[in-house]
Amino acid sequence: MAVNPSNQPSAGMFFPTQTPGTVLCCTCGVPMAPNPANMCVRCLRLRVDITEGLPRQATVNFCPDCSSYLQPPNKWMRFNLESQELLHFLVKRLHTRFSRLVTVCHAEFIFTEPHSKRLKIRLRVRREVLNGAVLEQPHIVEFVVHDKLCTPCSRLQANPDQWVAAVQLRQHVTHRRTFLFLEQLILRHGAATRAVRIAAAPHGLDFFFASRSHANRLVDFLNSVAPIHFRTDKQLVSHDEKSSVYNYKHTFSVEISPICREDLICLPPKVARSLGNLGPLVICTKVSNSIILMDPFTLRVAYINATQYWSDPFRPLLSSRQLVEYSILDIELESDIVTVAGSRYQLASVEVARMSDFSNIFRVKTHIGHLLNVGDNALGYDLFGANTNDMEMDKYKGLVLPECLLVKKSYEETRAKRRGKQRNFKLKRLEVEVDATNGRKGEEDKKNDEYRKFLEELEENPELRFNISLYKNENYEPSEMGSSMADVDETPSVPVEELVADLEDLDITDDQD
Template identity: 45%
Template sequence: MEYVPTVVPHYVLCADCGTPIEPNSANLCIACLRNTVDITEGIPKQSSINFCRNCSRYLSPPQSWVSCELESRELLSICLRKLRGLAKVRLIDASFVWTEPHSKRIRVKLSIQKEVFTSTILQQIFEVEYIVSHGQCPDCTRLAAKNMWKASVQVRQKVNHKRTFLFLEQLILRHNAHKDTVSIKEAKDGLDFFYVQRSHAIKMCEFLAAVTPVRTKGSEQLLSTDTHSGTSSYKFTYSVEIAPICKDDLVCIPIKQARALSNINPLTICTRISNSLQLIDPTTLHSVDLPSTVYWRDPFPTLAAASDLIEFLILDVEPTGPTRGKYVLADAQVTFANSTTQHEVSDEGGRDSIFHTRTHLGAILQPGDTVLGYLLSRANFNNDAFETLEPSRIPDVILVKKTYPNRRKKNRTRNWKLKSIAIEAEDVPSTGADKVQGRGAFGRRGGLDQQKVEKDYEMFLRELEEDPELRGSINLYKAATATAAAVPGADVSMSSGAWGTNTSGGAKGRRGAKKAFAMEVEDDGMGEEAAGGATIEETDDEDDEDFPDIELDELLDGFNEMAVKDDAPGGEEVDEDDVE
């Protein structure tokens, strides 16, 4: 049997406290070693961090400003880069210690290791306190000095409505394309975006070209020249023109251009707008994708816009085929849905109010449905391309899309909201909260007809409700149910976008709605006549069964609602930040 010697550990006494320990280079125990050596020496326990209140950004060394939330990884990275001496130790862990958001203090707990002696590694935990110093970033300083922008993007569309810019606003928000914008002003036919750097303006032009059919022109203005260094200062302006064709518009393509586009029928409907125009012939289902570069070589105007649509009632529909995607060719028999429109057409010499037409909506139309279309038999267009068409090939009616009049008659509260860019029209910096809940840059100029702008916005909301494909490209947010919205008779619009929350009726409307609700409860459902002699009207119209409702899974969280404070003066709306 082989003999195995037993290893007996050797111990020495600690040089300070006399505790038996295993030998090390310092001959000190762990407790005495920590009391003798401080590995945090050279690392400051207090520092400062710069914060711009106008744009809600922090200064990241050396000279870049970054937007980040409290207790985020980005903010922790900025805090660690502010500390000197971390390069001499090994960082094990770093985390935030909770402080009051308004305390202007940020505390970070750090765990570090360092080799103090040969084969002796010491670990220590300590806290660093950062004082938040408020100031202005260079961008906000130039903005406060007025006219200190270096580049601007002027976006224009020569149409009589704002629906294109309302949709463009939502695309900008979804892709965060406005993060470098320092100011937005509303112009006559569009918006002006201002930037501190030329590269930011070029980036916005590239984004606009990717989502809309545009053409861009650039110009520059010389501000100053240094003859000694040979450097010059310029202001750059980019003019971006959006094609004056919108969704559901009727266009007549010139004959020569129509033949080049796979010989499509010149009379077409615009079904979708992206970086190209998607046109379809409703009588043959022949569709074409017209790129913006091809369109701007020989641009053509619209023949009729969405404001010229007339409501028709489907008397009979018979699908005939073929089928292409979601479109099915069908023969339809229609008449006027509005007696007023029928009377006006009859006064102009119309004898027959029943029209036979061919439509691409055979998959969704049923007898009794209401559709919007263009009446061409009584129209007079000043268009050269339209005059070259053979009269026998021009239909009396072109149906565009199905509509839901019963849905519009009912005063329903929308369960969703839209965010807004919310940068003021004036050159005034906005806070981070205003960028989420502000009124936006649309409809703020005094020269604009506010009622017309609100009408365009309501049409835009209806398009989102009725077109699932359209709302799939933007972000919709959940809206908390307001108290007044659940009361019969209350008129509260829960949709917020370019003008923010719009509450109709004010305090009187809310109080009147609550009173009507109380009277209905007293009646306890015994009849239509409530207590006090008030009569509650009920709508007999049935809801549209095939209406494409917006489901909850399509909505996103994260929208900060406007609080309604009943005890506020006049019952007006106040921000949550003002409610204590």
């Protein structure tokens, strides 16, 4: 007999396949996998009903004004319809009665009409039955939704002007760019979902809340996304001498730094020394909870947080609404492309002339050389003809200003051909109450123009739209673009991959096709 020393199976050897053993059901005789009860699943369900004693109907209180559900005794929680959070909330309501009888393995919603005042969930429960056998069985529970106003909404129904806390958000600048951006951040993070009312005010917005904690939450959110400082105040509304209960109205006065992205700043000497003799001419490249300042001639960067700024505040020398369009006549690169504070820059020497006046040609240094080519247009600050009456600049003796300072590339010519056409994305807006009696003539046109420029900035700057939710525009048709392919490729736009579907626009039908 030959022995295989390597213990490896040879080609002619046969290995039988193992098949799981089966037994016959003691009741119906059907072959089945063995289990401790020696019964098939069908016979087990005929003898034992593990859902016996489980509730098939329950109730839940719902506030129709704020779309929140009551968690006894007095906590209201807001959930979207058929969301995972709502499913967890409903299952938790049943957990006390289910945990003593069965174990819940799986849960899912069963579709019901949105206005039927019914919520159905299908549970898959598990329980040990005869002789240690484990049986699983589906169980449907129907929740009857009862409408009941929560305490803040009931107070609002009684008196619409009744509020407990107000947040007065202000920024003393001549434009609304910051508020347009903050509006999208507030919507994305749901920072003002508890607001009773939002009203427009000069240089800002007013948020009214039915609870002081909700106002505190908005102030904390603003402090995490913008350089702010705030003060609080309260006013006594009523006082019960017998129970010593005091009712106050709280007000949060929040001010945002006037420094905005793309602003030109002349740093005070004290601030410049604290930042390692930066500048003194710098450009604000980004604003979050800190202000990022960059020297456009050396690419040095400094960060200023809210505490540092408000301890020694300063204002911009020129804002982005004072940008002038220039034409690039010649360009010479002076360095390689470098990444500074997450953005790309390249030093270059360019020859420029104002689009409105070609009589003066200047040779200046810029930090956006990687974006420019001969024949392009760029936006910059005209320091040659500007009347800069700034006290901080007078403190620097012998300071020589450049004739102009370029900030970004301009797409005004190609955008003019596309203006009036629909974009492939859209944004959601806050429901803000506007007092029509105080509106000045031409104010609406100014707001529309600022909103249009904000949309153009979103298309040009991917970093700006990183924290903003852009939704697909269902009415957008690419065939409506009346420009050439060259213009379409040159003008920046939002890629389709960055867009998300708006659930409010979804059309769910029964068409299987």
